[in-house]
Amino acid sequence: MKKAVTFVLGVAFAGLALAEASDHITVVDPYIRLGPPNVLALGAFMTLKNDSDKVIRLVKASNPVSRVTELHTHINENGIMKMRAISSVSIAAKDKAVLEPGGLHVMMIDLQTPLREGDVIPLTLSFDDGSEKVIKAKVIRPVARQTQTGRH
Amino acid sequence: MSDRILGFVALLMALTVVGLALFWNPIPDDQPVPKPGLPLGGDFTLKSADGPVSLQDFRGKVALVYFGYTFCPDICPTALVAVADGIEQLEPGEKKNVAVIFVSVDPGRDTPEGLKQYTDFFHPNIIGVTGSEEQVRKVARDYGAFFVRQAGVTAGGDYVVDHSADIYVVARNGRVVDKITHGSTPARIAQAIRTSLRVK
Numbered sequence: 001m002k003k004a005v006t007f008v009l010g011v012a013f014a015g016l017a018l019a020e021a022s023d024h025i026t027v028v029d030p031y032i033r034l035g036p037p038n039v040l041a042l043g044a045f046m047t048l049k050n051d052s053d054k055v056i057r058l059v060k061a062s063n064p065v066s067r068v069t070e071l072h073t074h075i076n077e078n079g080i081m082k083m084r085a086i087s088s089v090s091i092a093a094k095d096k097a098v099l100e101p102g103g104l105h106v107m108m109i110d111l112q113t114p115l116r117e118g119d120v121i122p123l124t125l126s127f128d129d130g131s132e133k134v135i136k137a138k139v140i141r142p143v144a145r146q147t148q149t150g151r152h
Numbered sequence: 153m154s155d156r157i158l159g160f161v162a163l164l165m166a167l168t169v170v171g172l173a174l175f176w177n178p179i180p181d182d183q184p185v186p187k188p189g190l191p192l193g194g195d196f197t198l199k200s201a202d203g204p205v206s207l208q209d210f211r212g213k214v215a216l217v218y219f220g221y222t223f224c225p226d227i228c229p230t231a232l233v234a235v236a237d238g239i240e241q242l243e244p245g246e247k248k249n250v251a252v253i254f255v256s257v258d259p260g261r262d263t264p265e266g267l268k269q270y271t272d273f274f275h276p277n278i279i280g281v282t283g284s285e286e287q288v289r290k291v292a293r294d295y296g297a298f299f300v301r302q303a304g305v306t307a308g309g310d311y312v313v314d315h316s317a318d319i320y321v322v323a324r325n326g327r328v329v330d331k332i333t334h335g336s337t338p339a340r341i342a343q344a345i346r347t348s349l350r351v352k
Contacts, residue, residue: 083224
């Protein structure tokens with residue numbers, strides 16, 4: 001009996017240990033926004049959903065085509081847009097973080113090769129517990145939002 | 153006696169009516185009063201890939217003036233995509249009377265040729281221009297635009313440029329008549345252009 005309990009507990013703990021942050025994150029509609037042929041940086045956008053009870057932080061993103069990949073945000077100070085690198089993007093428990101033009105985004109800087117419409121680039125997302133998730137982001141031609149961005 | 157006073161009052165009223173009819177000249181409806189907070193703007197000449205470009209070259213058209221830079225990885229593309237979409241929502245007759253002037257506030261890195269490649273991606277009506285640091289600074293000042301370089305903000309570039317992201321709308325007569333804030337919809341941009349086209 002004692003053995004059985006130990007076994008069950010062991011399995012339960014193993015299960016907990018296995019449920020890494022990346023297992024709780026679902027990435028919806030990831031894409032890279034196509035830019036003019038001579039731009040050195042492109043933004044990647046997506047929605048990150050967290051189905052766990054704890055806040056999860058996206059701490060890093062990387063990709064094989066740009067020299068640097070950073071997490072960025074925009075601060076709108078009286079109409080002046082300030083782009084800043086940030087150390088992490090928080091995804092609240094049972095909530096989501098939206099990375100979209102004009103706000104939070106993954107910035108791919110110093111592209112080694114120009115990207116074309118339709119290219120699919122793997123993005124590796126790293127979370128605060130060290131777990132990772134690789135997603136595929138397609139390069140798409142930008143379309144304008146038809147609704148006002150109220151957050152800015 | 154009271155008849156005299158009445159007569160005098162009647163005369164005064166009649167004179168007032170005649171005077172108003174002759175001299176009162178209200179602002180016509182299609183001439184919007186400049187909104188508070190709009191800059192004076194004014195003419196400028198800067199360099200494009202196809203030679204010098206002056207605001208005056210667009211008299212008779214509505215010109216949208218935007219300050220940005222090609223390294224600007226998110227805000228400028230977002231604004232230019234919205235502007236391009238806004239122009240596409242206009243009638244063909246209106247469309248040909250709209251020009252967008254993208255003034256680079258990063259003359260150290262942006263060349264007229266690079267700007268052309270950049271703006272062509274978004275819409276053929278957009279013209280990229282730049283000039284010396286001093287020239288660009290003066291134009292920005294005239295339009296109430298603001299920009300400042302921030303070194304070391306990202307690992308990629310040497311610097312990014314914090315900049316105001318409003319779009320200034322210049323009517324056919326060369327006057328600034330509207331300011332479109334960042335994040336506006338293409339519909340709002342199209343409407344601003346349409347209204348400004350009506351300003352004589």
